[in-house]
Amino acid sequence: MPEFVSGNAVIGQSGGPTAVINQSLVGLVEGLQAGLATSGKVKRILGMRHGVRGLVKEGEGGLVDLAAIDTAKLEAIAATPSAALGSTRDKPDDAYCERILDGCRRNDIRYFFYIGGNDSADTCRIVSEKAAAARYELRCFHVPKTIDNDLLENDHTPGFPSAARYVALAHMGDALDNASLGGIKINVVMGRNAGFLTAAAALARGAATDGAAPADRPAPHLIYLPEVPFSTDAFLADVEAVYAQLGRCQIAVSEGIRDETGAEIGPKLMRSDERDAHGNVQLSGSDALGDGLADFVKKGLTPAGGKAPRVRADTFGYLQRCWPYTSPVDVEEARAVGRHAAELAAKGDASASVIMVRTSNAPDAYRSECRRADLAAVARRTRHMPAEFIAGSNDVTQAFHAYCLPLVGDLPKMERL
């Protein structure tokens, strides 16, 4: 087998940033510097500005020299949330991937690393196939990243543990706020297709509550996932039962909840007089679902001629993915997946997606490893909450609790009178 040609390496970050995505970037730089750059296989280590946009851009400014950054600065960047190189929402199609390949040719790139979700894995796959067809020697690696935790083959994905930690901490504090003033509190959590992040709210309880009736669970009393068809009637009945018994109710709901036909719930809750001049439902922002559910509950639970209950909704928004304090496990693993991609490249792998595998979940002995999967096994498709993590229509199981708890780091102890 002839020797693989030497050339430059390029690294990009794509999609919604996470709090630890720069750990993967720095892990890649470290891994390349320790391996392929030392052996002379990799000449320059370049970063793409705003993902593949930086590579397809003609002229100056799309690529930066990452090897020129000193270790102290790299470490500081690793500890900083959000994509230091900038990110992009572009999902390259065939023609776009052709331009990516042109960018590789133009810049003598022989190693292509893309940190992102299933779309990024797909970009790697297409580019890799195009390069092979064109007999341009190029090695393509996908490094996993997404707070949604929805990549196939992965036990979990870097970015998720820190976001899950934020969601758990938020529900811990908010549960006490709700208890102190009473009423119904709805928290809308990110994750349009997969419910892992919403499910992480359950960690706020301090213990698994599999099988307990909603009012007997510590808050959050109710958890609604996109994997479970959402019925507004059942929801109202659930909330009413908890509120009647406790005078309060904390609810975690995924932004992606859908009814049994797959239709999103937010628009269903908007009243008909909130349509625009063209008759379209007005969904002006990400807060529509929270406000819609709050309105719906308030109306549904106000007795005829009686006082409306206190109902509040918060939509957690972007802070979930960029909060500066992270999960220690996440920090370590996000660095490791980057380093592992460089190692796979050094070992001669032609293309792969790095995956996270859990090797031990014994109490106080959580361990994980990086391994490889084919790009096609991760590309495009979405992983959902498995059945064993879902308890009925409004909760998660002990199995989910055991799965998620080791990822988020120590949680503070909340004491009550």
Place this chain on the structure above:
Amino acid sequence: MPEFVSGNAVIGQSGGPTAVINQSLVGLVEGLQAGLATSGKVKRILGMRHGVRGLVKEGEGGLVDLAAIDTAKLEAIAATPSAALGSTRDKPDDAYCERILDGCRRNDIRYFFYIGGNDSADTCRIVSEKAAAARYELRCFHVPKTIDNDLLENDHTPGFPSAARYVALAHMGDALDNASLGGIKINVVMGRNAGFLTAAAALARGAATDGAAPADRPAPHLIYLPEVPFSTDAFLADVEAVYAQLGRCQIAVSEGIRDETGAEIGPKLMRSDERDAHGNVQLSGSDALGDGLADFVKKGLTPAGGKAPRVRADTFGYLQRCWPYTSPVDVEEARAVGRHAAELAAKGDASASVIMVRTSNAPDAYRSECRRADLAAVARRTRHMPAEFIAGSNDVTQAFHAYCLPLVGDLPKMERL
């Protein structure tokens, strides 16, 4: 002067909870146990469930015995956010205060402590005056608490530093998220009448930027306070200028912004077809302002026939006041104000509001003290951002930065390429 009678002490928590309000509760219990309880002046230390509601309630369950709680549990409660006794939004009028006085008589209460904002100070004032008029010996103390930081006589109020820390951290992470994907990001911060908490977003910049043009400031580029009349036209021009230059713009805006007539901005931004059947503007939840501003900016900055800019809004909501991680200065001061109230009572003060005074703001030598003020000096009225903290129509000054920075604790360093 005849000796003051001995009897029971009662403590309550009122209004929106904070992350450190239980420090004040525990400080009071400690202070009473070290002083008046030791000397026999205070027999029982009682807690009111849900503020004065617990005291006016007939029968069981409205009061709890705080002296029965061991020190380890008290410390754990102190470190837990939100009101452990429960809170209330009741703002007692004259008749309600009469019932509070009855509750004191019924429970042999001679020391009344209320942790809260200016309404709680006013409750203390009215109850104190009623007791004097009725010749019922009662000493009444207000202990300051509010994330809004809007109490007169106080340099700042317990609860504000931790909330300010949350707002600063949120803007730090979110600024990087905004930089990585570009576009316009609007963050709506709590504080309906006072802009201190919104202003704390400026700490995310790492340094004061007094006098810099918006696009030359690190994010947040624009800060809008309720103290400064808000013009939608000027706002759009501000955003457009930053966005044109940087391709992004991060904005911190108070939920309480008003136009020059004092009218709230949220309803002004709602379109006419979003009125209900009675013609009333629909403001379904707390997110209306953020969504309204986002819509307004998107429309205003979309070129004719061109592509709309990416505009997103987050409404920070309740997490600002209940996030489990706090400012160390806030923890210490919230404990101190509680202890100080017990000490004032032990020294024979008949009624007072504890106030926070800054005694040193030398670099790395911030110091504060608790002192007393008359209840009437704090009751009811609202403190606003002073003129020297406000820079033009969309920023805060170096003086605000110097004021706020020592309160929030160390902030992480963010590094960029």
